[in-house]
Amino acid sequence: MLVKWAFLASLVLCAAATPSRRSYDTHNYYVLRHNPSISSGASLDDVVRTLDVELVEQAGELQDHWVVRQRKPQFDNRGLSEDLVISTFEGLKARAESSLDSRSDENDARLARRVVASVDYLSLQTLRQRVKRAPPPVKPPTTGSSLGVAARFGIEDPMFPQQWHLVNDEYPAHMMNVTGIWDMGITGKGIISSLVDDGLDYTSEDLKANFDEDDSYDFNDHQKLPTPKNFDDHHGTRCAGQIAAEKNGVCGIGIAHDSKVAGVRILSGPITDVDEASALNYGFQNVSIYSCSWGPPDNGQSMEGPNYLIQKAVVNGINNGRGGKGSIFVFASGNGAAHGDQCNFDGYTNSIYSVTVSAVDYQGLHPYYSEPCAANMIVAYSSGSGRHIVTTDKGQNSCATTHGGTSAAAPNAVGVFALALQVRPDLTWRDIQYLCVETARQINGEDPDWEATATGRKYSYKYGYGVLDGYAFVKAAEKWNLVKPQAWLETKTIQLNNGTFGTDKKYQGGEFIPAGGIESKMTITKEMLAESNVESLEHINVKVWINHASRGEVEVEIVSPGGIKSVLGGARSGDRDSSGYPGWSFMSVKHWGENPVGDWTLRVKDQNKPDSNGTFLGWNMILWGSAIDPSKTIKYEVPLVNDLLPPVEVPHRPIVPPAGATSSTVQHPKPTALLPGDHGQVTGENSKPAFPTSASNEEVALASASATATSTPTPAATGTADLGWFSDMSSLVTSQKWFFVALGAVSLFGIGVGIFFWRRRAALRAANYTALDNEGPGMTALGTSLTGGPRTTRELYDAFGEVSDDDDDDETTALRQPKQQQSRMTGGGLGFHSGFLEDDEMQTAATDASRYRDEPEEGGLRQASEPPKGRSLTTPTPEQARPASRSDSQGSWEHTSRD
Ligand SMILES: *[C@@H]1O[C@H](CO)[C@@H](O)[C@H](O)[C@H]1NC(C)=O
Ligand SMILES: *[C@@H]1O[C@H](CO)[C@@H](O)[C@H](O)[C@H]1NC(C)=O
Ligand SMILES: *[C@@H]1O[C@H](CO)[C@@H](O)[C@H](O)[C@H]1NC(C)=O
Numbered sequence: 001m002l003v004k005w006a007f008l009a010s011l012v013l014c015a016a017a018t019p020s021r022r023s024y025d026t027h028n029y030y031v032l033r034h035n036p037s038i039s040s041g042a043s044l045d046d047v048v049r050t051l052d053v054e055l056v057e058q059a060g061e062l063q064d065h066w067v068v069r070q071r072k073p074q075f076d077n078r079g080l081s082e083d084l085v086i087s088t089f090e091g092l093k094a095r096a097e098s099s100l101d102s103r104s105d106e107n108d109a110r111l112a113r114r115v116v117a118s119v120d121y122l123s124l125q126t127l128r129q130r131v132k133r134a135p136p137p138v139k140p141p142t143t144g145s146s147l148g149v150a151a152r153f154g155i156e157d158p159m160f161p162q163q164w165h166l167v168n169d170e171y172p173a174h175m176m177n178v179t180g181i182w183d184m185g186i187t188g189k190g191i192i193s194s195l196v197d198d199g200l201d202y203t204s205e206d207l208k209a210n211f212d213e214d215d216s217y218d219f220n221d222h223q224k225l226p227t228p229k230n231f232d233d234h235h236g237t238r239c240a241g242q243i244a245a246e247k248n249g250v251c252g253i254g255i256a257h258d259s260k261v262a263g264v265r266i267l268s269g270p271i272t273d274v275d276e277a278s279a280l281n282y283g284f285q286n287v288s289i290y291s292c293s294w295g296p297p298d299n300g301q302s303m304e305g306p307n308y309l310i311q312k313a314v315v316n317g318i319n320n321g322r323g324g325k326g327s328i329f330v331f332a333s334g335n336g337a338a339h340g341d342q343c344n345f346d347g348y349t350n351s352i353y354s355v356t357v358s359a360v361d362y363q364g365l366h367p368y369y370s371e372p373c374a375a376n377m378i379v380a381y382s383s384g385s386g387r388h389i390v391t392t393d394k395g396q397n398s399c400a401t402t403h404g405g406t407s408a409a410a411p412n413a414v415g416v417f418a419l420a421l422q423v424r425p426d427l428t429w430r431d432i433q434y435l436c437v438e439t440a441r442q443i444n445g446e447d448p449d450w451e452a453t454a455t456g457r458k459y460s461y462k463y464g465y466g467v468l469d470g471y472a473f474v475k476a477a478e479k480w481n482l483v484k485p486q487a488w489l490e491t492k493t494i495q496l497n498n499g500t501f502g503t504d505k506k507y508q509g510g511e512f513i514p515a516g517g518i519e520s521k522m523t524i525t526k527e528m529l530a531e532s533n534v535e536s537l538e539h540i541n542v543k544v545w546i547n548h549a550s551r552g553e554v555e556v557e558i559v560s561p562g563g564i565k566s567v568l569g570g571a572r573s574g575d576r577d578s579s580g581y582p583g584w585s586f587m588s589v590k591h592w593g594e595n596p597v598g599d600w601t602l603r604v605k606d607q608n609k610p611d612s613n614g615t616f617l618g619w620n621m622i623l624w625g626s627a628i629d630p631s632k633t634i635k636y637e638v639p640l641v642n643d644l645l646p647p648v649e650v651p652h653r654p655i656v657p658p659a660g661a662t663s664s665t666v667q668h669p670k671p672t673a674l675l676p677g678d679h680g681q682v683t684g685e686n687s688k689p690a691f692p693t694s695a696s697n698e699e700v701a702l703a704s705a706s707a708t709a710t711s712t713p714t715p716a717a718t719g720t721a722d723l724g725w726f727s728d729m730s731s732l733v734t735s736q737k738w739f740f741v742a743l744g745a746v747s748l749f750g751i752g753v754g755i756f757f758w759r760r761r762a763a764l765r766a767a768n769y770t771a772l773d774n775e776g777p778g779m780t781a782l783g784t785s786l787t788g789g790p791r792t793t794r795e796l797y798d799a800f801g802e803v804s805d806d807d808d809d810d811e812t813t814a815l816r817q818p819k820q821q822q823s824r825m826t827g828g829g830l831g832f833h834s835g836f837l838e839d840d841e842m843q844t845a846a847t848d849a850s851r852y853r854d855e856p857e858e859g860g861l862r863q864a865s866e867p868p869k870g871r872s873l874t875t876p877t878p879e880q881a882r883p884a885s886r887s888d889s890q891g892s893w894e895h896t897s898r899d
């Protein structure tokens with residue numbers, strides 16, 4: 001018992017510490033999820049020991065997720081195609097399922113079963129690079145005069161008159177409109193925003209006093225302070241200045257100039273999923289808003305979203321951040337409109353949890369770089385038509401005069417939200433979104449992109465619900481009635497003509513997309529809504545499975561029962577990807593407040609080219625909204641597997657993808673132009689359609705009958721059915737109790753911990769572990785054949801200290817690994833197991849439930865012989881993976897900051 005307590009106490013130490021430094025040169029890092037509530041499962045202690053890994057720490061703020069590591073083999077192991085930890089786990093799985101023929105085998109099998117039952121997620125962490133764009137060279141903006149405002153507030157900051165987004169002398173209708181809020185004495189006091197970016201210059205005299213060190217961290221270099229170190233690390237500082245530059249006679253001032261800003265540095269080098277996940281939850285009880293001006297490449301070709309751990313972190317922030325009111329995630333919509341990019345092809349910006357912000361310029365025009373889509377919520381001011389955003393720059397006393405892009409629009413929204421939260425700290429993440437919808441102001445009313453919604457509001461793919469008006473927003477926030485908790489209705493999935501998308505990443509069946517397109521209907525009834533506890537509609541997600549030889553030719557739109565149409569995916573001429581839409585989830589905010597009862601019609605069209613055709617295989621929807629009965633609501637949990645058609649029925653302690661699932665080993669080509677150099681110069685527009693006009697003829701009969709007949713949707717398991725979640729919740733509560741109990745126990749058991757380690761080390765050297773190690777074919781995978789003997793346990797518990805022996809040697813920001821890891825990663829047999837079972841009955845469900853792969857595109861053209869590109873929760877098969885390993889150095893998934 002003492003041992004158990006001591007172990008728990010040590011876990012708490014792990015969880016409470018700031019993230020430890022990594023040494024990617026010497027170790028492989030993994031994230032595993034250990035379910036402590038499985039009665040027949042293994043303890044974390046046993047899991048760690050059996051996998052022969054060191055426990056490093058909790059994975060950020062993710063309950064039950066642990067970072068573990070294993071020293072890399074010393075010798076050259078080219079040709080070694082298996083990852084030791086993953087293959088060990090595979091061995092355990094095989095062991096657990098094998099029939100028992102002898103006593104000792106039975107012991108092995110029992111341990112293997114316990115471990116396998118407790119661990120339902122295990123993935124190798126690979127470094128990925130998010131690349132920033134160099135800022136464009138531009139001419140300095142002309143100076144305006146805002147002397148009245150400066151005098152009224154005693155503003156002596158020399159660049160204030162040029163900050164037209166605060167006071168626009170030329171076009172007074174176009175500014176963030178916050179001076180009226182300052183008049184009320186509201187300047188963001190007590191609110192913390194976190195800039196998830198390339199660092200924050202806390203030595204800047206314009207930011208020093210508003211810098212929040214506690215909630216800052218450098219995940220690129222694993223240091224406490226987010227020092228901008230690279231020559232182009234000025235982006236985070238500039239965005240921070242827009243929010244919280246002090247009113248102190250230096251440069252200009254921020255919208256919420258008495259609020260605090262933290263810097264979380266992730267864009268200046270390669271980072272792993274687990275670090276990105278930790279970054280998005282860093283300090284999430286004290287930080288209110290996460291300002292994110294980055295995402296997948298805006299090249300009009302990619303279709304990517306956050307991996308499992310990152311999605312998990314976002315939902316963790318929503319469910320548990322800010323004392324349960326939810327972290328506010330603000331994402332820039334992207335700068336790729338000139339490349340035909342749309343924010344519904346970016347899984348960060350089309351998340352229901354993001355407030356997605358596009359840009360308008362100082363004349364209120366749509367800048368040509370700003371991406372449209374049905375997930376756009378609002379616009380805020382940024383560069384275009386000859387003006388830029390003027391803000392603090394890196395350096396002690398520096399100003400930036402060329403800032404812009406949607407990158408700069410997002411922090412302007414963050415500043416306004418900070419003002420509102422000072423007045424109403426109780427607003428939940430959804431209240432903030434409601435306030436956006438309700439208070440955004442229509443601009444360019446004559447722009448044909450505006451369309452009426454069912455509620456009488458106007459919506460535009462370019463402007464969302466309109467421009468964020470700081471005054472209107474904060475005034476409305478003051479007297480806002482909090483919305484009821486969230487509820488959702490997840491529909492059954494419609495399969496067209498027996499369409500399937502399997503673990504082999506192959507599409508089968510489906511309806512051919514004829515000239516004029518194809519449509520499929522789904523009926524939502526009052527009863528379904530009542531059963532799901534949904535009272536009123538907010539976001540909708542539409543997930544589609546479409547196979548097509550050239551993805552960019554596909555157009556997807558949905559029409560509500562009330563006749564409101566959302567274009568979910570417009571044609572993208574640059575996207576010739578042949579992997580289709582393997583369960584891609586689109587999002588629309590256009591149906592906010594609409595009555596969802598009746599028939600929803602999904603339309604899929606293509607350009608009707610003879611040599612690039614496709615099939616529509618299936619779709620489903622999630623209708624998100626407010627609850628009828630708040631006492632019956634539950635919180636959403638990210639499912640582990642969700643791209644198969646038909647989807648796996650996912651329990652809330654879900655089935656697991658293969659190990660290594662989230663660890664892509666590929667590298668996208670560097671997007672050559674993200675934010676164009678002339679982003680501030682080119683005159684905006686207010687008369688062009690958001691998407692290219694369809695080539696398909698609307699009049700052609702739609703091949704809908706068979707599709708609609710095939711399945712009648714029924715309400716899916718949502719609220720009431722998700723009992724698994726409650727068990728989760730209770731385990732969460734339990735572990736929180738444990739946290740406090742154990743925290744108290746730390747001091748009492750400090751000595752116990754020491755004794756424990758001493759005893760444990762001694763014990764581990766004894767027969768137990770080595771015996772296991774040496775037995776059975778499954779166990780050989782543990783590595784005896786490689787190391788030539790029983791593995792040492794020396795390192796197993798080193799990691800409990802803040803810094804373990806080898807932590808202090810070079811943590812690396814350069815990407816060195818992958819050759820070896822890739823070759824291991826790409827080895828087959830990384831199937832995974834459904835480990836959430838409560839008993840010893842093994843289930844092989846969804847073993848290699850999905851396969852992940854992504855590969856570099858060369859010149860935007862894909863060789864026909866290459867297997868389809870797709871993202872899903874899976875591991876590559878050896879054949880599939882080989883092309884990917886061409887990219888033999890740098891990480892994989894280049895992210896790009898939206899400068
Ligand atoms: C800006 O705020 C003022 C109050 O300070 C308000 O009267 C006005 O309608 C708002 N909008 C614009 C475009 O000025
Ligand atoms: C959060 O705020 C509380 C109270 O202001 C403070 O005690 C605590 O140290 C803060 N935590 C972090 C991580 O900043
Ligand atoms: C779908 O598959 C089932 C069973 O395999 C078959 O009976 C049915 O006819 C198929 N439906 C269509 C539309 O092909």
Ligand SMILES: *[C@@H]1O[C@H](CO)[C@@H](O)[C@H](O)[C@H]1NC(C)=O
Pocket residue numbers: 512610611612613614
């Ligand atoms: C679809 O495209 C393929 C490949 O170009 C072609 O062989 C096939 O005939 C096309 N099918 C139809 C119905 O056009």
